[in-house]
Amino acid sequence: MLDNLTVCQIYRFAKFFHPGNRSFSTSRIFLKKQEEKPLLKYIGKHHTRAKRIYVWGNTRTGALGVPTFLYPKDGKRQLLAQFKPYNLHWPIRAGFDVTHIAAGCGFTILAGSMKDKSLALYGFGLNTDSQLGFHSSNGKVLDYLLSQEAIELPDDLVQSPVEFVSIGCGRAHTVVATKKAIFTFGNNALGQCGRDIVEGEVYKGSRIVHKIDMTDVVKVVCGYDHTLILTSDGKVWSCGLGTDGQTGLGHYKTSGKITRVEGEIVDVHIKDIACRCDTVLAVSAEGDVFGWGNSEYGQLDMITNDPQVNSPRHLPISSACGKVKVVAASGTSCALLNEKGEVYVWGYGILGMGPKVQESTEPQLLPMPLFGLTAFSKDIQVTGIYSGISCLAALTNTKSLYTWGHNPHGCLGLGHKQDQFFPFLVSTGSEVNDVACGADHMVANCRAFI
Structure with missing residues (x-):
């Protein structure tokens, strides 16, 4: 009435x-x-909603790209942790259209194009192993980049009309994929850059950018010290550290050679892969899930009691969870997203089901009201899931971001540093389109509401 x-x-x-x-x-x-x-609506005819890049979490390494956090002006105290999303205004001012984001252990990579359509790659944060490329000042190699610095790209990449496809960041290495090739730089002590291991190689101040001639790459994923590559024909390739079986090559050795992953996915068309540490998940075009790598926290207990699995194995969970679309794997927990927009979790740690549920060997459904489903919002679905080292994140069809898990240095972006036991909404004031989770910080690619 x-x-x-x-x-x-x-x-x-x-x-x-x-x-x-x-x-x-x-x-x-x-x-x-x-x-x-x-x-x-009093909006101009040619108005476009501005893109925004938000960062939050640990500031000590410079991974947020804001120098004034550590070197404030006007006598202010250092800000060692940013608990709420902070808007990086510089990409817009510089005419930099960010299309891909990635976060490693203490560093961040942004990729996209400039106004003249040329490709651009920027990085900030920890650079002790040249994971952000070669940078120096006054003749000294820079171990930290507190502000945004352009990463030098090979001439054949800059001059060729290609686009970035995917970016991955590990503990101390970076993988950049285009439609024509893959470029890697940073620490290669375990072969994670896909080239021969050189005994005693010094990575600080290295100018090496390794090119891998692979086309039709769909996605690149970095664990701590290994790399996974997914191509459009549904095949998975890997290199790097294999002590937990995370390369999926049927052994526990270290390899600097890009090799196809077979096992039980040899004749399967893989659509998505995920890994943040040493546990790997893959989902097929039919919606089946496969896993390998570390299982010390029960991630793969549904198929084995062994703490490591060195070859892809089928996980019998589709009958209970439905057809799977996307997967995610943190250091101790796993998550999947089915075609209904529902999220299932399992493993060990903060799973998102409250403080009393700390482990599960079988996928458990997270109630949809945790992601905003109400009697007034009946169409809410989750569209994407992401993993950090010890946390998880989810995006909904309303472009809302939810995070949960351990919260070192406020990496969940919730305005505090307490652990979060249920998915909770991150207030960005924008539509969130993509998220990258580092070890203790996050980056979000957003767009203004109006």
């Missing part, structure tokens, strides 16, 4: 029925509704 009432009508209505009014029980009031007014 109170829909579309004017302020004055509501005031008279409340005053009339005030408990002090003796006629409350017998009197009636009839208020005329206002006619609905059209909604006017």
Whole structure:
């Protein structure tokens, strides 16, 4: 009855029925509704919603790209942790259109194009192993980049009309994929850059950018010290550290050679792969899930009691969870997203089911109301899931971001540093399109609401 009432009508209505009014029980009031007014949007014809890059979490390594956090002006104290999303204004001011983001252990990579359509790669944060490329100042190699610095790209990449496809960041190495080739740089002590291991090689101040001639790359993923590559034909390739079986090559050795992963996915078309540490998940075009690598926290207990699995194995979970679309794997926990937009979790740690549920060897459904489903918002679905070292994140079809898990240095972006036991909404004030989770910080690629 109170829909579309004017302020004055509501005031008279409340005053009339005030408990002090003796006629409350017998009197009636009839208020005329206002006619609905059209909604006017005063936005220019050629207006476009601005893109935004938000960062939060640990500031000590420079991974947020804001020098004033560590070297404040006007006598302010150092800010060692940013608990809420902070807007990086510089990409917009510089005419940098960010298309891909990635976060490693203490460093961040942004990739995209400039106004003249040339490719650009920027990085900031920890650079002790040249994971951000070669940078120097006054003749000294820089171990930290506190502000955004352009990463020098090979001439054949800059001059060729290609686009970035995917970016991955590990503990101390970076993998950049284009439609024509893959470029790696940083620490290669375990072969994670896909080239021969050189005994005693010094990575600080290295100018080496290794090119891998692979086309039709769909996605690159970095664990701590290994690399996974997914191509459009559904094949998975890997290199790097294999002590937990994370390369999936059927052994526990270290390899600097890009090799195809076979096992039980040899004749399967893989659509998505995920790994943040040493546990790997893959999902097929049919919606089946496969796993290999570290299982010390029960991630793969549904198929084995062994703490490591060195070859892809099928995980019998589709019958309970439905057809799977996307997977995610943190250091101790795993998650999947099915075609209904539902999230299932298992493993060990903060799974998102409260403080009393710390482990599960079988996937457990997270109730959809945790992601905003209500009687007034019945169409809520989760569209993407992401993993950090000890946390998980999810995006919904309303472009809302939810995070949960351990919260070192406020990496969940919730305004505090306490652990979060249920998915909780991150307030960015923008639509979130993509998220990258580092060891103790996050980066989000967003767009303004208007």
